[in-house]
Amino acid sequence: MISVWGRERGLCVKKVLWCLEDLELKFDRIDAGRQYGRTNEEEYLKMNRNGLVPTLVDDGYVLWESNSIMRYLAITYGPASFYPLTNAKLHADVNRWLDWSMGALWPDIVPLFTSLIRTAPEKRDMNAVRTQGARLMKNWSIADEYLEGKKYITGEDFTIADIALGVLAQTYSTFELEGKPDLPNFNKWYERISERPGFKRYAVLPPEPDPTSNH
Structure with missing residues:
Protein backbone atom coordinates (compact mmCIF):
# COMPACT_ATOMS: atom_id res chain seq x y z
CA MET A 1 0.00 0.00 0.00
CA PRO A 79 4.78 3.07 -18.81
CA ALA A 80 8.29 3.24 -20.26
CA SER A 81 7.54 6.64 -21.80
CA PHE A 82 6.76 8.22 -18.43
CA TYR A 83 10.44 8.15 -17.40
CA PRO A 84 12.47 6.53 -20.20
CA LEU A 85 15.43 4.45 -19.09
CA THR A 86 16.75 2.69 -22.20
CA ASN A 87 17.34 5.79 -24.34
CA ALA A 88 20.25 7.56 -22.63
CA LYS A 89 19.67 10.90 -24.34
CA LEU A 90 15.96 10.99 -23.62
CA HIS A 91 16.60 9.82 -20.05
CA ALA A 92 19.10 12.64 -19.57
CA ASP A 93 16.68 15.13 -21.12
CA VAL A 94 13.96 14.29 -18.60
CA ASN A 95 16.47 14.59 -15.78
CA ARG A 96 17.72 17.88 -17.20
CA TRP A 97 14.26 19.44 -16.89
CA LEU A 98 13.64 17.91 -13.47
CA ASP A 99 16.89 19.49 -12.26
CA TRP A 100 16.14 22.76 -14.06
CA SER A 101 12.74 23.03 -12.40
CA MET A 102 14.44 23.10 -9.01
CA GLY A 103 17.64 24.93 -9.92
CA ALA A 104 16.24 27.66 -12.18
CA LEU A 105 12.53 28.05 -11.38
CA TRP A 106 12.21 27.12 -7.72
CA PRO A 107 14.52 29.86 -6.29
CA ASP A 108 12.22 32.56 -7.71
CA ILE A 109 8.87 30.76 -7.57
CA VAL A 110 9.03 30.32 -3.79
CA PRO A 111 9.82 33.93 -2.76
CA LEU A 112 7.35 35.26 -5.32
CA PHE A 113 4.71 32.90 -4.00
CA THR A 114 5.41 34.17 -0.48
CA SER A 115 5.32 37.81 -1.58
CA LEU A 116 2.37 37.76 -3.98
CA ILE A 117 0.15 35.13 -2.34
CA ARG A 118 0.97 35.15 1.37
CA THR A 119 2.04 38.76 2.02
CA ALA A 120 -0.24 41.77 2.26
CA PRO A 121 0.35 44.25 -0.61
CA GLU A 122 1.59 47.00 1.71
CA LYS A 123 4.24 44.69 3.18
CA ARG A 124 5.69 43.39 -0.08
CA ASP A 125 9.25 44.15 -1.17
CA MET A 126 8.40 45.22 -4.70
CA ASN A 127 12.04 45.63 -5.73
CA ALA A 128 12.61 41.98 -4.91
CA VAL A 129 9.38 41.02 -6.67
CA ARG A 130 10.48 42.80 -9.85
CA THR A 131 13.94 41.20 -9.76
CA GLN A 132 12.63 37.71 -9.07
CA GLY A 133 9.81 38.14 -11.57
CA ALA A 134 12.21 39.18 -14.32
CA ARG A 135 14.37 36.11 -13.75
CA LEU A 136 11.37 33.82 -13.67
CA MET A 137 9.89 35.24 -16.86
CA LYS A 138 13.26 34.90 -18.60
CA ASN A 139 13.44 31.24 -17.57
CA TRP A 140 9.93 30.50 -18.81
CA SER A 141 10.98 32.13 -22.08
CA ILE A 142 13.80 29.59 -22.26
CA ALA A 143 11.30 26.76 -21.77
CA ASP A 144 9.14 28.32 -24.49
CA GLU A 145 12.07 28.10 -26.92
CA TYR A 146 12.65 24.43 -26.14
CA LEU A 147 8.96 23.69 -26.58
CA GLU A 148 9.05 24.83 -30.21
CA GLY A 149 7.61 22.03 -32.34
CA LYS A 150 7.07 19.74 -29.34
CA LYS A 151 3.97 18.46 -27.59
CA TYR A 152 5.79 18.11 -24.29
CA ILE A 153 9.05 19.38 -22.85
CA THR A 154 11.11 16.39 -24.08
CA GLY A 155 9.17 15.61 -27.24
CA GLU A 156 6.08 13.63 -28.16
CA ASP A 157 5.55 11.84 -24.84
CA PHE A 158 4.33 13.20 -21.53
CA THR A 159 6.88 12.56 -18.78
CA ILE A 160 7.41 13.33 -15.13
CA ALA A 161 9.40 16.38 -16.27
CA ASP A 162 6.12 17.87 -17.50
CA ILE A 163 4.63 17.31 -14.05
CA ALA A 164 7.55 19.04 -12.32
CA LEU A 165 7.30 22.02 -14.67
CA GLY A 166 3.51 21.91 -14.78
CA VAL A 167 2.96 22.48 -11.07
CA LEU A 168 5.28 25.49 -11.17
CA ALA A 169 3.69 26.76 -14.39
CA GLN A 170 0.26 26.65 -12.75
CA THR A 171 1.63 28.63 -9.82
CA TYR A 172 3.26 31.13 -12.20
CA SER A 173 -0.09 31.59 -13.95
CA THR A 174 -1.54 32.98 -10.69
CA PHE A 175 1.17 35.64 -10.31
CA GLU A 176 0.35 39.21 -11.31
CA LEU A 177 3.67 40.35 -12.74
CA GLU A 178 4.41 43.35 -14.93
CA GLY A 179 5.58 42.59 -18.44
CA LYS A 180 4.71 38.91 -18.65
CA PRO A 181 5.95 37.80 -22.08
CA ASP A 182 3.80 36.17 -24.72
CA LEU A 183 4.90 32.54 -24.79
CA PRO A 184 2.99 30.77 -27.57
CA ASN A 185 4.74 27.40 -27.25
CA PHE A 186 4.47 27.47 -23.47
CA ASN A 187 0.77 28.33 -23.73
CA LYS A 188 0.04 25.41 -26.06
CA TRP A 189 1.95 23.05 -23.79
CA TYR A 190 0.18 24.42 -20.72
CA GLU A 191 -3.22 23.95 -22.34
CA ARG A 192 -2.25 20.39 -23.21
CA ILE A 193 -1.05 19.39 -19.72
CA SER A 194 -4.03 21.09 -18.09
CA GLU A 195 -6.18 18.27 -19.49
CA ARG A 196 -4.26 15.65 -17.50
CA PRO A 197 -6.20 14.00 -14.63
CA GLY A 198 -3.56 14.90 -12.06
CA PHE A 199 -3.48 18.53 -13.13
CA LYS A 200 -7.25 18.84 -12.84
CA ARG A 201 -7.32 17.11 -9.47
CA TYR A 202 -4.26 18.55 -7.75
CA ALA A 203 -2.26 21.18 -9.63
CA VAL A 204 -5.14 23.67 -9.65
CA LEU A 205 -5.73 23.53 -5.89
CA PRO A 206 -5.26 27.01 -4.39
CA PRO A 207 -2.84 27.53 -1.51
CA GLU A 208 -4.01 27.63 2.07
CA PRO A 209 -4.35 31.08 3.64
CA ASP A 210 -2.28 30.03 6.68
CA PRO A 211 1.09 31.85 6.47
CA THR A 212 3.17 29.53 8.66
CA SER A 213 6.29 27.62 7.63
CA ASN A 214 7.12 24.43 5.71
CA HIS A 215 6.48 23.86 1.98
Missing part, protein backbone atom coordinates in the same frame (compact mmCIF):
# COMPACT_ATOMS: atom_id res chain seq x y z
CA ILE A 2 1.25 3.48 -0.91
CA SER A 3 1.05 6.32 1.59
CA VAL A 4 1.97 9.95 1.04
CA TRP A 5 2.69 12.28 3.93
CA GLY A 6 1.96 15.91 3.09
CA ARG A 7 -0.83 18.39 2.63
CA GLU A 8 -2.35 18.22 -0.83
CA ARG A 9 -1.86 21.91 -1.59
CA GLY A 10 1.90 21.97 -1.07
CA LEU A 11 3.83 22.57 -4.29
CA CYS A 12 6.14 19.57 -3.93
CA VAL A 13 3.33 17.36 -2.68
CA LYS A 14 1.20 18.30 -5.69
CA LYS A 15 3.82 16.83 -8.01
CA VAL A 16 3.70 13.46 -6.29
CA LEU A 17 -0.09 13.41 -6.11
CA TRP A 18 -0.40 14.36 -9.79
CA CYS A 19 1.99 11.55 -10.67
CA LEU A 20 -0.02 9.05 -8.64
CA GLU A 21 -3.28 10.26 -10.18
CA ASP A 22 -2.01 9.94 -13.75
CA LEU A 23 -0.68 6.46 -12.98
CA GLU A 24 -4.11 5.55 -11.54
CA LEU A 25 -2.52 4.27 -8.34
CA LYS A 26 -4.45 3.92 -5.11
CA PHE A 27 -2.88 5.58 -2.10
CA ASP A 28 -3.53 7.02 1.32
CA ARG A 29 -2.55 10.59 2.11
CA ILE A 30 -1.72 11.77 5.61
CA ASP A 31 -1.93 15.50 6.29
CA ALA A 32 1.45 16.83 7.40
CA GLY A 33 3.29 20.13 7.19
CA ARG A 34 2.33 23.75 7.86
CA GLN A 35 -0.96 23.96 9.74
CA TYR A 36 -1.11 20.19 10.18
CA GLY A 37 2.23 19.89 11.92
CA ARG A 38 3.56 16.33 12.47
CA THR A 39 6.79 16.89 10.53
CA ASN A 40 8.74 17.55 13.74
CA GLU A 41 7.31 14.55 15.53
CA GLU A 42 9.56 11.57 16.22
CA GLU A 43 7.44 9.26 14.05
CA TYR A 44 7.88 11.49 11.03
CA LEU A 45 11.54 12.31 11.62
CA LYS A 46 12.35 8.61 11.67
CA MET A 47 11.14 8.54 8.06
CA ASN A 48 12.46 11.92 6.95
CA ARG A 49 15.10 13.68 9.04
CA ASN A 50 14.60 16.85 7.00
CA GLY A 51 11.19 17.39 8.56
CA LEU A 52 9.77 18.40 5.17
CA VAL A 53 7.05 17.04 2.91
CA PRO A 54 6.34 14.95 0.92
CA THR A 55 7.41 11.55 2.14
CA LEU A 56 6.33 8.39 0.33
CA VAL A 57 5.94 4.99 1.97
CA ASP A 58 5.41 2.06 -0.39
CA ASP A 59 5.05 -1.27 1.37
CA GLY A 60 7.65 -0.27 3.95
CA TYR A 61 9.99 1.49 1.53
CA VAL A 62 10.44 5.14 2.54
CA LEU A 63 11.47 7.87 0.09
CA TRP A 64 11.59 11.66 0.23
CA GLU A 65 12.36 14.40 -2.33
CA SER A 66 9.48 14.91 -4.73
CA ASN A 67 11.37 14.45 -8.00
CA SER A 68 12.99 11.26 -6.72
CA ILE A 69 9.58 10.01 -5.62
CA MET A 70 8.24 10.62 -9.13
CA ARG A 71 11.19 8.79 -10.65
CA TYR A 72 10.54 5.82 -8.38
CA LEU A 73 6.81 5.74 -9.12
CA ALA A 74 7.38 6.04 -12.86
CA ILE A 75 9.96 3.25 -12.94
CA THR A 76 7.95 0.96 -10.66
CA TYR A 77 4.43 1.53 -11.92
CA GLY A 78 4.46 3.64 -15.08
